[in-house]
Amino acid sequence: NSKPKDTQQSMCTPVCLGASGMVHVLLREELLLKEHILKTIILGQMLSLFICGTAVTSQYLAEQYQVNTPMFQSFINYSLLLLVYTTMLAFRTGSDSLWQILKQRWWKYIFLGLADVEANYMIVKAYQYTTLTSVQLLDCFGIPVLMALSWFILRARYRLIHFLAVAVCLLGVGTMVGADILAGRQDSEGSDVVIGDVLVLLGASLYAISNVSEEYIVKNLSRVEFLGMVGLFGTIISGLQLAIVEHREIMRIQWNWKIALLFTAFALCMFGLYSFMPVVIKVTSATSVNLGILTADLYSLFFGLFLFFYKFSGLYILSFVIIMVGFILYCSTPTRTAEPTALPQPGSTGLDNAALKLEENDSETPAITVQFTRGEAVVVSTD
Incomplete structure (x- = not known):
């Protein structure tokens, strides 16, 4: 009688081990998913803080010292990228050297640099024509454009939960705009609302093009190549545009150590944003990053409560929670890539x-x- 029992036990053992192994694998996958979501949240909020730094320093320059030089500020950032990353490419040898990259793909990076420079310029320029509310709402137009470009160019395939997550994030942005209106931050009607709105839509679309290109280059080529080429052509394009449209504003600046410190802080925040964003995009995706940085306006608001004496509203906290819920919902289910x-x-x-x-x-x-x-x-x- 013991022999059949031993035989039965020996036959059961692989099955039991297989079941326990399957449970272990499922638990491990769930743990990895939670770690990925947590990492994505932390990285996304770090990017939001960099954006917050650029917004606060720019606003402080404009309100306290009447300095409005968005192209000059962008030129400083691109120059830093040129000095660091383009120089790194210059010391490379082989197929990924600076000369080989320029020889093979120079015209593509000209268009990428142009899209990135003009996206930055158009969004900032739009504030002169339209309201803060319009900029915050219409700037979200870049997210569906980004998803469409990712679908066709990067072959990303979304599920229903991803579209629902984007809708939740946009609901959070709407709540934030409503809080701005109640707090009296909608500003004036602007000098020409139509021109301002068109500039925002164009800038958001160019940002989408730049982000999709960044995701493709970072995941298929290298982060240093993207930053080096954007630094090279961004410096050339922004330098030319700076000489044309902002040379008078620069001449009117009454330089002192406080203004120099604000320009330095802006440049470091923007440089950190450009240097760190490819790392985050490689871990996640351009769409995920753009959803995560929707909280940047809220961080700017919290700093504005102390620096610019904004009025506080509980809707700001609600909007932050809604955006984070949508962001977590989006990251909870990975997108797939069509073969x-x-x-x-x-x-x-x-x-x-x-x-x-x-x-x-x-x-x-x-x-x-x-x-x-x-x-x-x-x-x-x-x-």
């Missing part, structure tokens, strides 16, 4: 030795190699 569906055609003229690898979700499924020879498909090996 290319084009297969080699065996009917082509001449020899066509193309190996086709069939990828299956189950890693234990044997891989089959198929060789096409003069229009005939023959299985040559099975792993």
